[in-house]
Amino acid sequence: MSAANPTQRWLQAHLGLVYLFLYGPIIVLIVLSFNRAGLPTAWTGFSTEWYGKLAANTKIINAVQNSLIVAFASTAISTVIGTLLAMGMEARRPHPALEALVAAPMIIPDIVLAIALLSFFSLLKMTLGLHSIILAHAVFNIAFVCTVVRTRFKHFDRSIVEASIDLGAGAFTTFRRVTLPVIAPGVIAAALLAFTLSIDEFIIAYFTAGPGSSSTTFPMQIYAMIRFGVTPEINAVATIVMGVSFVLVFLSQRLNREVEA
Amino acid sequence: MTSNRLLLLAPGLAWLTALLIIPCGLIFVLGFFERGVYGGIDYTLTTENFARAVDPLYAGIFLYSARIALTAVVFSLLIGYPAATCIAKQPKRRQMPLLILVMMPFWSNYLIRTYAWIVLLNREGLINGALTKLGAISEPLPLLYNDFAIVTGLVYGYVPFMILALYSSISKLGPELAEASTDLGADSWRTFLRITLPLTLPGIAAGSVFVFVLSIGNFVTPDLLGGGKRTMLGNLIYDQFLTARDWPFGATLAFLLVALMMVLLTCQAVFVHRSATQEEARA
Amino acid sequence: MQKQFFGAAVAVVLACVAGAASAQDKIVISNWDAYMPPELLANFTKETGIQAELSVHATNEEIMGKVTASGGKGYDVLFVSSPFAEALHKLGLAAELDHAKLPNLKNFYPEAMQLPHDPGLKFSVPYSWGTTGLCYRSDKVGTEPTSWNDLLKPNDTLKGKTTMLATDRWLMVPALLSLGYSINTPKEDEVAKAKDLLIETKKTLLAYDDTTFYSKLVSGEALLVEAWDGWCNYGIAENKDIKYAIAKEGSDMWVDAMVVTAASEHKDAAQAFINYILRPEVHRWVAENILYKVPNKAAMDGLDPALIKQYPNLGITPAELLKFEQMRDLGDAQKLWSKTVTEITSSN
Missing domain, CATH: 3.40.190.10 (Periplasmic binding protein-like II)
Structure with a gap:
C-alpha cells in the first residue's frame, strides 16, 4: 500500500482535509468550552466553570429529562411495533404500497410531518405535551426499526420456523425460541438507532410540543439558547452531547461487529 | 398464517394510518380551504392557494431553494467522491473504521453542528480572526448570514450521507476493471470518465437525491446561518404556520414539496432499476 | 428480558x-x-x-x-x-x-x-x-445617527454592520416612519413603497435579528441596529459606548x-x-x-x-410616549403585510 501513486496521494490528502472539515468545527467547540472567557476571540485560560454553570442550569437538566422520557417511550413503542411489522412484512413478499408506506416517514421532510401532525392534533383538539411528541416520534421510528430489523431477516432461513411449527410448537414459542434469537441483534441495533433519532429530533418536537417547560425537549432548549444569545454554556453542552453520542455510536458498532463475527 | 401475518402488521399499520396517512391527507385537504381573518381555517372551498403558489414570489422561493439545494449537492459530490474513492481503495479492514469516522458527526446533534459554524464564520469569528492575524485580509469578510454560509452548513451536515452512498457504489467495482482499462492503454482520467463514473451513477443518484431532499426542506440552517435574510421553502412553510397563521397556504406548500420529492425519488428509482437491468444484461 | x-x-x-x-x-x-x-x-x-x-x-x-x-x-x-x-x-x-x-x-x-x-x-x-429606535456603538459609528435613514441608507462605515428587527410589524416600522406613513397602514401603495425601500436596505444589512442584536453590538459585529429601547439597555449594560436614540421621524408606541x-x-x-x-x-x-x-x-x-x-x-415619560402612534392589529391587511414581508425577506 505504500507504493502510492500521485493520484492516490492526492486522494489521501483530500480525505485528510475532509476529516478536518468534519471534525474541525467540533474540536473548536470543545476547546472553547474550556476557555475561561468562553468567547472565540481569545484564549484566556483553562477553566471548567462553564460546566459548573451547566450543572446548575435547571432548564437544561429539565429538558434533558424530557428528552430521555420521549426517547425511551418512543423507542419502546417503535421497537415493539416496528419489529412486528418487519416480521409481518417478511412473512410474504409485501405489497409495494406497504413498502412505500414504511419508506414514507423516513424520507418525508421533517417540516411536513411536523405541520401535518400539528394540524391533525389541533383538529382533534388534543392537549399537547410530551405524549404528543412521543406519538409523533414513534411514526418515523417505527419505519426505521422495521427497515433495520428486516435486513436481519435476510440471514434468516424460514424453513426453521416451519420445522418448529411442524414439531408442534406454538406461534409464540416459535417466536421466542427461533425467530427472536436470530433477529435480536437487528432489534437491538434498531432500538439504538430509534433512541438516537428521537433524542436529537428538533422540528417535529417543536411543533407538537405542549406549553411550558414540562414539554421542552433538549434540542428545543439548545435552539432557544442559540437563538437567544450567545452564552458560552452552549459550548459545554456541545462537548457533552458529542461525547455521549460518540460513545453510543462506538458501542453500537462494537455490538454489530461481535454479532457479525 | 395469513391471519397471523395480519396480526403482526396491524399495530404498525394502525399507527402509520392514524399518524401519517390521515395527517398528510389532511394537509392535502387543507390546501383547498381559505385562511380565516385571524388565522385558523375558513371552510370555504378554493383553489386560490395553488394559484398563489405559482405566483412569481413563491415560485421564486421554490427556485431559490432548489438552487441552494443543488449547490449543496454539487459541493457534496465534489468533496464526497474523491473521499469515497479513497476509502474504497484502502485495505478492507480499514474501510469500516474510516466510514464510521465519516458518519460519527452525523449522529450528534444537528443544531449544535450548525451553531459551530456561527462561531467559525461570524465577522469577529475564528476564521476572520485568523485571516486578519495572518495579514491576509484587512477587513473581516462577510462569511456569515448569506448563501455561502447556508451552503456550507448544508454540505457540512449532509456530506457524510453522500460519502456513504458513493462508497457503497464505488466499493462494488473491483480494481480489476480499472486495471483492465489501464492495461488497454487508457489513461486514468479517461478510465474514470468512461468506466468508473458511469458504473457509480446509481450511488451518485442516491446520494444526490438524498442531499437535495434534506436540503430543500431544511429549516434550521437557513434560519440560523442565513440571518433571516434568506427564505427557503422550509422557512416559508414554517412561517405560514407560526408567523402568518395561514395554515391552508402552508399546507399547500408542504404538499407541493412532497410532490416534488416523490417525482425525484421515482426518477432515482427508475434510474437505479434501469442501470441494474443493464448490468444484468451485460453479465 | x-x-x-x-x-x-x-x-x-x-x-x-x-x-x-x-x-x-x-x-x-x-x-x-x-x-x-x-x-x-x-x-x-x-x-x-x-x-x-x-x-x-x-x-x-x-x-x-x-x-x-x-x-x-x-x-x-x-x-x-x-x-x-x-x-x-x-x-x-x-x-x-x-x-x-x-x-x-x-x-x-x-x-x-x-x-x-x-x-x-x-x-x-x-x-x-416603550419605543423602537436606533441603538448604536457611539465609539465606532463616526457621526451619531439621528434618522431612520441612517439605518435604511447606511453610509460606507455602517454598510454590512446594521441589523433590523425580524418580525413583520417592526421590520416595516423604520421604512413607514421614514416615508411619513402610519405604522398601521392598510394602504397597498404605501406598503409597496415601504417594501421597495426595505428591499434596497436589505442589501446593506448584516442580518434581521430580534433576539441577539445587542450582543452583536457588544462584539462589534454590528454598529447600528433597530432596537426596542429596553433591549438596547442590555447592550448598554455591557458596553458604555452603546447609546439609544429615538429617530427624528419618530417611533411606534x-x-x-x-x-x-x-x-x-x-x-x-x-x-x-x-x-x-x-x-x-x-x-x-x-x-x-x-x-x-x-x-x-x-x-x-x-x-x-x-x-x-x-x-x-x-x-x-408617558406623555412623551403617547405622542407616538400605537401599534394596532391589522385585521384584513395582515395578509398584505405578510406577503410583503415575505417578498422582502426572500428578495435577492
Missing part, C-alpha cells in the same frame, strides 16, 4: 400521562425568555401558594401560532404585544378581566388605562411599554400586555398572578431587572434615579 422491557415502556408512558395530569394544578405562563426576573415565579408561589410554570416563546407570532392551534388550552397567562392581544380578543381566545380581582390597577398611570387597543383594559393589562386565556381553567389564579405583578415593589423589580419602562406609576416613581442616569431611555 422482554417482560422487563415492556414493563419499563409501560412505566414510562404512565409517568408521562401522570406528569401531564399533575401539570393541571398549576398555572402556565408564556413569556419571552428573560422578560421577567427569574425568581419572580418562586416568590409568587411562596406568597400565594399558587404553583406557576414558565413557558417561553421567541416571538409574538410563535405563541399566537401555538395558541390558535390549541385553542389556548394549557396556557393561563400570555405575554404578547398589544396588536396580538387584540387579535386574541377578536378570536375569542382572551378572557374578560374582572377588575375587582385586579385592585393593584390603581397604581397605573391614568394614560395606561385608556390605551387605544383596549380602553378600560377589558381583556389585557399592560406589562411594559408599543405595549406588551398580559392576557388571560379564555380556555384557562384557573382564571382566578391567573388574575392573582397579574395582580401580584402590579404591586409597586414587584413591578419596580421587573423594570429594574428587564430594564424596560413599566406603565405602573407607583413602580416607576420608586425607580432608582441612578438607573435612569445609566439607561436614559428609562426616563421617557
